Amino acid sequence: MTKNEIADxxxxxxxxxxxxxxxxxxxxxxxxxxxVLEALEEAELGRLVDAAELNSVKGIGEALVQKIxxxxxxxxxxxxxxxxxxxxxxxxxxxxxxxxxxxKIKVLNDKLxxxxxxxxxAACTDGRVAELAGFGAKTQAKIIEGVKNRExxxxxxxxxxxxxIAGPIVxxxxxxxxxxxxxxxxxxxxxxxxxxxxxxxxxAKDIAPVMTWFTALPGVKEVTAQGETKASVRFESGLxxxxxxxxxxxxxxxxxxxxxxxxxxxxxxxxxLSRGLSLSEWGLVPAEGEGTAKEKAENPGLxxxxxxxxxxxxxxxxxxxxxxxxxxxxxxxxxERGPLPRLxxxxxxxxxxxxxxxxxxxxxxxxxxxxxxxxxxxxxxGIADHSKSSVQARGLTEGRLRAQLEEIRxxxxxxxxKTHVFAGTECDILPDxxxxxxxxxxxxxxxxxxxxxxxxxQDEETMTARIIRAIEHPSATMLGHLSxxxxxxxxxxxVNVGKIIDAAxxxxxxxxxxxSPWRLDLDWRYWRLAAERGLMxxxxxxxxxxxxxxxxxxGINVARKGWLTREQILNxxxxxxxxxxxxxxxxxxx
Ligand code: DGT
Ligand code: CA
Ligand code: CA
Ligand code: ZN
Numbered sequence: 001m002t003k004n005e006i007a008d009x010x011x012x013x014x015x016x017x018x019x020x021x022x023x024x025x026x027x028x029x030x031x032x033x034x035x036v037l038e039a040l041e042e043a044e045l046g047r048l049v050d051a052a053e054l055n056s057v058k059g060i061g062e063a064l065v066q067k068i069x070x071x072x073x074x075x076x077x078x079x080x081x082x083x084x085x086x087x088x089x090x091x092x093x094x095x096x097x098x099x100x101x102x103x104k105i106k107v108l109n110d111k112l113x114x115x116x117x118x119x120x121x122a123a124c125t126d127g128r129v130a131e132l133a134g135f136g137a138k139t140q141a142k143i144i145e146g147v148k149n150r151e152x153x154x155x156x157x158x159x160x161x162x163x164x165i166a167g168p169i170v171x172x173x174x175x176x177x178x179x180x181x182x183x184x185x186x187x188x189x190x191x192x193x194x195x196x197x198x199x200x201x202x203x204a205k206d207i208a209p210v211m212t213w214f215t216a217l218p219g220v221k222e223v224t225a226q227g228e229t230k231a232s233v234r235f236e237s238g239l240x241x242x243x244x245x246x247x248x249x250x251x252x253x254x255x256x257x258x259x260x261x262x263x264x265x266x267x268x269x270x271x272x273l274s275r276g277l278s279l280s281e282w283g284l285v286p287a288e289g290e291g292t293a294k295e296k297a298e299n300p301g302l303x304x305x306x307x308x309x310x311x312x313x314x315x316x317x318x319x320x321x322x323x324x325x326x327x328x329x330x331x332x333x334x335x336e337r338g339p340l341p342r343l344x345x346x347x348x349x350x351x352x353x354x355x356x357x358x359x360x361x362x363x364x365x366x367x368x369x370x371x372x373x374x375x376x377x378x379x380x381x382g383i384a385d386h387s388k389s390s391v392q393a394r395g396l397t398e399g400r401l402r403a404q405l406e407e408i409r410x411x412x413x414x415x416x417x418k419t420h421v422f423a424g425t426e427c428d429i430l431p432d433x434x435x436x437x438x439x440x441x442x443x444x445x446x447x448x449x450x451x452x453x454x455x456x457x458q459d460e461e462t463m464t465a466r467i468i469r470a471i472e473h474p475s476a477t478m479l480g481h482l483s484x485x486x487x488x489x490x491x492x493x494x495v496n497v498g499k500i501i502d503a504a505x506x507x508x509x510x511x512x513x514x515x516s517p518w519r520l521d522l523d524w525r526y527w528r529l530a531a532e533r534g535l536m537x538x539x540x541x542x543x544x545x546x547x548x549x550x551x552x553x554x555g556i557n558v559a560r561k562g563w564l565t566r567e568q569i570l571n572x573x574x575x576x577x578x579x580x581x582x583x584x585x586x587x588x589x590x
Pocket of ligand 4: 426451453480481
């Protein structure tokens with residue numbers, strides 16, 4: 001296991017111990033241990049384990065040495081497994097409700113016998129939670145709202161999580177002898193930020209073995225439906241998946257139909273009808289005449305053949321429309337007028353600007369992050385750690401930022417990595433719109449990301465004016481996670497997005513497309529128009545560890561959904577062009 005994976009286990013042990021009401025010192029020992037691990041270099045951990053010198057590290061006590069060693073060597077820890085099975089899963093689930101930490105859950109459990117969401121709701125409804133010391137009416141209301149949100153959101157999943165499950169299933173299907181073609185369709189294929197369920201389309205000669213394989217997948221909790229050619233399952237995570245098996249000649253039509261969206265399908269079917277054709281999941285056939293669409297599609301004399309979706313679009317006088325664009329928001333009209341824009345692709349990215357290190361709340365060091373960027377083939381990596389007001393994220397003081405700047409300059413000079421590191425900051429936009437560092441220091445950096453991390457409750461007018469003031473600051477290069485939303489967890493704060501976009505265009509400030517799978521902020525629905533009007537985008541993973549850099553993949557989906565081309569995204573440009581851009585912004589040059 002890597003040090004970050006081990007740190008995750010230690011943190012989880014801390015939470016479980018807290019839920020059990022264990023001695024706070026013991027709990028803290030695990031939390032501290034996790035932090036200490038995160039700050040180590042990966043190689044250093046390996047060396048310490050091999051030399052049996054973990055106990056010499058400050059903050060790693062005797063109890064942790066053996067556990068870390070076991071995890072490092074085997075990826076498993078018996079103590080952890082036993083502990084997990086000793087805590088009711090209902091209690092652990094309560095941690096997902098905003099405002100409920102292990103301490104509060106323990107109290108609810110001890111005093112009111114709350115053991116899961118249902119008993120929690122009951123306790124809130126008759127006002128018993130409000131009466132508890134340390135809770136009150138406000139907390140109770142917040143809990144009720146949290147449970148409601150959870151129900152409203154509960155049926156959807158992050159694209160990233162859904163993709164991680166779908167990938168191996170598609171690969172597994174394709175590996176079956178009976179399967180000719182297999183593809184994931186639905187919102188997942190369209191790259192939507194959240195996914196309701198998975199949809200798999202398979203062309204197979206022999207149906208039964210494919211069905212058997214699918215319904216016996218690891219993690220399947222329940223087979224919710226099973227017919228002759230389709231099956232639906234529910235995984236333990238709550239995610240559901242539909243499988244449809246079709247004859248090879250229907251595959252392209254089924255793939256198109258079940259990719260959706262529904263709006264896109266309805267519009268495309270209209271277009272087919274206006275040409276005397278009927279389009280469905282079964283095929284493209286004449287609209288006139290006897291029989292259902294399905295029956296006609298089964299008649300080789302009537303149906304149009306299409307091996308690929310491109311041929312379907314072509315039969316309707318259109319060029320290929322990429323799945324990400326199929327939201328029924330004008331893509332068919334645009335394809336009718338001429339070729340669609342060449343959308344940005346993952347390979348176009350040469351780096352990214354908003355990333356963290358162990359200096360603030362990241363879990364990998366500057367060197368580790370740079371090495372990971374080099375492995376991805378990036379020409380440059382921007383480091384933008386938090387600023388001093390983000391205390392909870394261990395934001396950097398002026399002194400620490402200057403030291404980091406020196407460290408980055410030295411790293412670049414050393415020639416150790418092919419990847420160039422840009423020195424930036426993720427500077428807090430204070431509640432009044434001022435920046436968290438003075439102009440002199442900001443001017444020494446290569447670039448400045450400005451972000452809101454506090455006073456989320458401001459009214460729309462105040463918040464909008466606050467962010468615009470930051471955009472107008474001569475040192476601001478780009479705006480981080482504009483809306484502050486956390487998908488399925490936290491609504492955006494109140495802000496006039498249109499006005500912010502106007503200000504960013506006017507001041508040549510980049511707006512980031514935060515590619516963290518939980519954010520995908522600014523939302524794709526704004527990008528097409530904003531970029532047409534001249535807004536520059538940067539796809540930033542907001543990585544807090546090396547693996548986080550790969551989140552740009554989720555950002556690419558959303559950028560494509562926003563019709564963005566390479567030219568509209570700063571981090572597709574060369575290092576020199578980026579340096580040009582940074583300088584043009586009018587920062588004091590050194
Ligand atoms: P999701 O699962 O809620 O994230 O969204 P989708 O788009 O994956 O929706 P889903 O799984 O219900 O159905 C997959 C696709 O099948 C959908 O995008 C379009 C197509 N489809 C499903 N039901 C209908 C329908 O009633 N009419 C039309 N035209 N298409 C449908
Ligand atoms: Ca779906
Ligand atoms: Ca579905
Ligand atoms: Zn941030």
